Amino acid sequence: MNRHSNIAQVDVRVSTEIRVRGRVQGVGFRPTVWRYARELGLSGEVLNDSSGVLVRAFGSEGAIAALVERIRRAPPPLARIDTIETLPYSGDLPTGFLIAESLGGNTHTQVAPDAAICSNCAAEVASSSERRYRYAFANCTNCGPRLSIVNVIPYDRGNTTMAPFALCRACRSEYDNPADRRFHAEAIACHTCGPKPKLIRLDGRPLGFAQFSMMDDVDAACGLIKNGEIVAIKGIGGYQLACDATKPHTVAYLRQLKKRDAKPFALMARDIDVIKRYCSVSLEDETLLRGPSAPIVLLRADGAEKLPDAIAPGLATLGFMLPTTPMHLLMLRRMDRPVVMTSGNLSDEPQVVSDGEVGERLGCIATYALTHDREIANRIDDSVTRVVAGRPRVIRRARGYAPESIVLPKGFEAAPELLAMGGELKSTFCLVKDGAAILSQHQGDLEDIRTFDDYRKNLALYTNLFDHAPIALVADLHPEYLSSKLARELAAFEARPLLEVQHHHAHVASCLAENGYALDAPAVLGIVLDGLGWGGDETLWGGEFLLADYRRYQRLGTFKPVAMLGGAQAAREPWRNLYAHLMTEMKWPAFATNFGELELHAYLAAKPRAILDAMIRNGINAPQASSCGRLFDAVAAALDICRERQGYEGEAAARLEAMVDEDTLRNEHDTLGYPLAISNLRDAGLPYIEPRAMWSAALGDLVLKTPGPVMAARFHKGLAKSIVAMAKKLAAWDDEARPRRFKTVALTGGCFQNKILFEEVSRRLENEGFAVLSHTRVPANDGGLALGQAAIGAARLIGSNANYIKKQPEGNASCVSVFPDGS
Numbered sequence: 001m002n003r004h005s006n007i008a009q010v011d012v013r014v015s016t017e018i019r020v021r022g023r024v025q026g027v028g029f030r031p032t033v034w035r036y037a038r039e040l041g042l043s044g045e046v047l048n049d050s051s052g053v054l055v056r057a058f059g060s061e062g063a064i065a066a067l068v069e070r071i072r073r074a075p076p077p078l079a080r081i082d083t084i085e086t087l088p089y090s091g092d093l094p095t096g097f098l099i100a101e102s103l104g105g106n107t108h109t110q111v112a113p114d115a116a117i118c119s120n121c122a123a124e125v126a127s128s129s130e131r132r133y134r135y136a137f138a139n140c141t142n143c144g145p146r147l148s149i150v151n152v153i154p155y156d157r158g159n160t161t162m163a164p165f166a167l168c169r170a171c172r173s174e175y176d177n178p179a180d181r182r183f184h185a186e187a188i189a190c191h192t193c194g195p196k197p198k199l200i201r202l203d204g205r206p207l208g209f210a211q212f213s214m215m216d217d218v219d220a221a222c223g224l225i226k227n228g229e230i231v232a233i234k235g236i237g238g239y240q241l242a243c244d245a246t247k248p249h250t251v252a253y254l255r256q257l258k259k260r261d262a263k264p265f266a267l268m269a270r271d272i273d274v275i276k277r278y279c280s281v282s283l284e285d286e287t288l289l290r291g292p293s294a295p296i297v298l299l300r301a302d303g304a305e306k307l308p309d310a311i312a313p314g315l316a317t318l319g320f321m322l323p324t325t326p327m328h329l330l331m332l333r334r335m336d337r338p339v340v341m342t343s344g345n346l347s348d349e350p351q352v353v354s355d356g357e358v359g360e361r362l363g364c365i366a367t368y369a370l371t372h373d374r375e376i377a378n379r380i381d382d383s384v385t386r387v388v389a390g391r392p393r394v395i396r397r398a399r400g401y402a403p404e405s406i407v408l409p410k411g412f413e414a415a416p417e418l419l420a421m422g423g424e425l426k427s428t429f430c431l432v433k434d435g436a437a438i439l440s441q442h443q444g445d446l447e448d449i450r451t452f453d454d455y456r457k458n459l460a461l462y463t464n465l466f467d468h469a470p471i472a473l474v475a476d477l478h479p480e481y482l483s484s485k486l487a488r489e490l491a492a493f494e495a496r497p498l499l500e501v502q503h504h505h506a507h508v509a510s511c512l513a514e515n516g517y518a519l520d521a522p523a524v525l526g527i528v529l530d531g532l533g534w535g536g537d538e539t540l541w542g543g544e545f546l547l548a549d550y551r552r553y554q555r556l557g558t559f560k561p562v563a564m565l566g567g568a569q570a571a572r573e574p575w576r577n578l579y580a581h582l583m584t585e586m587k588w589p590a591f592a593t594n595f596g597e598l599e600l601h602a603y604l605a606a607k608p609r610a611i612l613d614a615m616i617r618n619g620i621n622a623p624q625a626s627s628c629g630r631l632f633d634a635v636a637a638a639l640d641i642c643r644e645r646q647g648y649e650g651e652a653a654a655r656l657e658a659m660v661d662e663d664t665l666r667n668e669h670d671t672l673g674y675p676l677a678i679s680n681l682r683d684a685g686l687p688y689i690e691p692r693a694m695w696s697a698a699l700g701d702l703v704l705k706t707p708g709p710v711m712a713a714r715f716h717k718g719l720a721k722s723i724v725a726m727a728k729k730l731a732a733w734d735d736e737a738r739p740r741r742f743k744t745v746a747l748t749g750g751c752f753q754n755k756i757l758f759e760e761v762s763r764r765l766e767n768e769g770f771a772v773l774s775h776t777r778v779p780a781n782d783g784g785l786a787l788g789q790a791a792i793g794a795a796r797l798i799g800s801n802a803n804y805i806k807k808q809p810e811g812n813a814s815c816v817s818v819f820p821d822g823s
């Protein structure tokens with residue numbers, strides 16, 4: 001039969017090859033194409049290969065065009081299409097339409113993120129006529145576990161922690177039937193053949209009669225929570241601790257047992273209506289909550305009902321998520337109020353994943369555990385997101401997002417395979433492969449030995465999952481980061497080159513990369529506001545204005561460097577930064593004369609001032625840092641927020657943001673925002689943000705007993721204004737007639753998680769005619785660092801000769817070159 005008939009008429013029959021790239025394997029792509037093709041009367045085949053999905057179809061031109069359109073418009077829910085290409089095809093094809101065997105050995109090179117229970121599975125477990133009624137592990141190709149259960153590639157059942165569960169006959173026929181929603185769903189299971197939930201006591205004693213439910217163990221856990229118990233729950237990526245969020249004593253008790261004095265607890269509710277009683281939920285919030293990633297969403301806590309303060313002390317938001325697995329869904333069915341659903345760990349340790357450890361590590365907190373007999377292969381925390389300026393932003397990228405790849409922008413197609421090691425806090429790492437970046441899930445702070453172990457285990461896992469062989473490693477310049485030390489060891493051991501990247505440059509590159517900013521596009525102004533990073537001049541940076549592209553950066557401006565009294569202690573004790581700021585700006589006699597009546601004066605007078613002054617004077621254990629985070633700490637301390645110490649990184653800043661009076665922010669005249677000037681640093685000649693006048697105004701407000709919320713608003717507004725003034729100043733050449741040095745500004749660094757600061761700065765920049773880039777898919781904080789390192793490493797290697805591949809320090813503040821501007 002001639003497939004390329006040239007008879008000129010409307011219904012020309014042709015053979016076409018359709019190549020689909022993106023996240024298209026293990027997400028039900030082939031059966032979807034199969035269904036569409038059959039409905040359109042096409043013959044041919046669909047298969048997986050090493051590049052994605054390949055469709056070969058024969059039929060009328062119109063039907064083939066319709067097939068491409070349907071694939072594009074309505075792919076399976078968990079798929080993400082990056083490209084679709086079509087080419088004429090001349091080989092033989094079957095008469096019907098088949099799902100063919102995969103080509104090549106290494107086809108399943110992708111593992112999808114874990115996905116929350118879909119609406120079809122949710123309906124099944126709720127319906128007593130379905131065979132999976134109240135089955136806690138129901139899933140299909142559109143939902144269920146992925147990364148959390150995989151041990152090695154390819155992603156087949158035998159390589160996951162579902163391997164011990166042999167399929168029953170009913171599940172097998174669903175698995176083999178292309179028309180079934182569970183066709184090739186590797187985690188397919190039912191009451192007969194799959195994992196089973198089990199309620200246990202962690203002290204080893206038998207369950208009492210009171211803990212039995214008429215229904216099942218999952219429902220019994222609900223009864224326990226209602227009765228005020230704390231229950232450990234084996235979730236998708238680790239154990240969680242659950243309790244009734246409306247019971248103040250239980251919540252306070254959990255906080256005490258977990259040794260977690262202030263960090264907010266995440267909440268779970270059975271449906272949106274429960275959440276709406278406590279928080280306002282926008283359309284964007286709702287979409288995020290209900291999406292397959294089902295993250296924790298930070299919502300404004302201004303509903304009719306209130307939860308105990310101990311849930312999120314001092315904050316104006318609550319972090320809610322919807323049930324992520326059938327087990328959570330079934331457990332909460334009888335629960336008409338929120339439950340705390342926090343990670344099952346002590347303090348800052350990683351969450352418990354193994355059944356062997358749960359008694360030992362969580363037994364002191366929870367009496368009961370709702371567990372099951374499917375192992376968790378990989379620890380994955382719940383993700384945290386927030387809608388800011390109308391767009392969802394990922395703050396902690398883990399369950400539901402990792403290991404989703406991020407296609408690198410134009411120009412990176414030839415990037416070699418690289419491994420970027422990330423930072424120290426909120427650590428992640430990033431692989432570069434086939435023009436895409438694969439960012440690992442959030443792993444926590446590497447200073448914790450268990451977290452660091454996990455980080456190394458995940459490095460090995462990802463290397464295997466993505467069949468990855470990096471030609472070079474990329475790490476932060478910081479000499480003491482554990483990730484950098486490990487990078488140096490690995491590079492030496494494996495004789496691979498190591499590229500070192502400046503911390504804030506990596507933040508800018510991360511923002512550019514996730515926004516698809518092309519490799520050879522003009523340099524942008526990166527405004528990087530964070531706590532601390534190792535600077536290009538071996539001092540500590542943390543409030544930087546960098547003219548940067550992927551290859552280079554030049555530090556154009558900064559925040560005023562102020563001593564960090566006691567080094568790392570200054571990051572924990574905000575009063576230290578306040579004292580250092582005040583002594584830098586006005587010295588003690590002036591402070592005492594003008595503000596001696598303040599309670600703040602008495603507070604600081606009681607500190608060991610002679611020692612502190614000597615530390616500042618002699619620069620002993622008091623490194624200078626141009627940190628925006630520490631400025632926030634100092635201002636918070638002045639307002640008596642976390643003055644003595646903060647319980648977690650960024651607490652003081654988060655509470656300062658939460659305090660802001662929105663009315664003052666919106667309606668008070670701009671001139672009442674605290675004045676921050678722009679001066680020049682003596683040595684480097686760099687312009688910097690000078691807070692001296694701000695301190696006079698703020699202390700004056702304290703004397704006048706101005707309410708804290710008004711002061712917090714004035715600080716945010718003043719700071720935003722000065723940041724934008726700095727950007728304008730840096731954009732202008734001496735000759736006013738010349739076009740600006742840059743047209744685009746990238747906002748990055750952990751301080752930009754502050755909604756008010758972000759919205760004030762971006763709105764004002766846009767009003768000044770700048771294009772603003774910001775983070776959505778990748779955290780603005782150090783969790784996004786590895787992506788930036790990867791992009792910079794790739795950019796430096798692309799087009800360079802082999803000699804370039806060696807350790808090379810970057811440019812720093814003293815460099816005088818000025819890049820070509822954006823004109």
Ligand SMILES: [Zn+2]
Pocket residue numbers: 117118119120121122138139140141142143144
């Ligand atoms: Zn499903």
Ligand SMILES: [Zn+2]
Pocket residue numbers: 167168169170171172189190191192193194
């Ligand atoms: Zn079964």
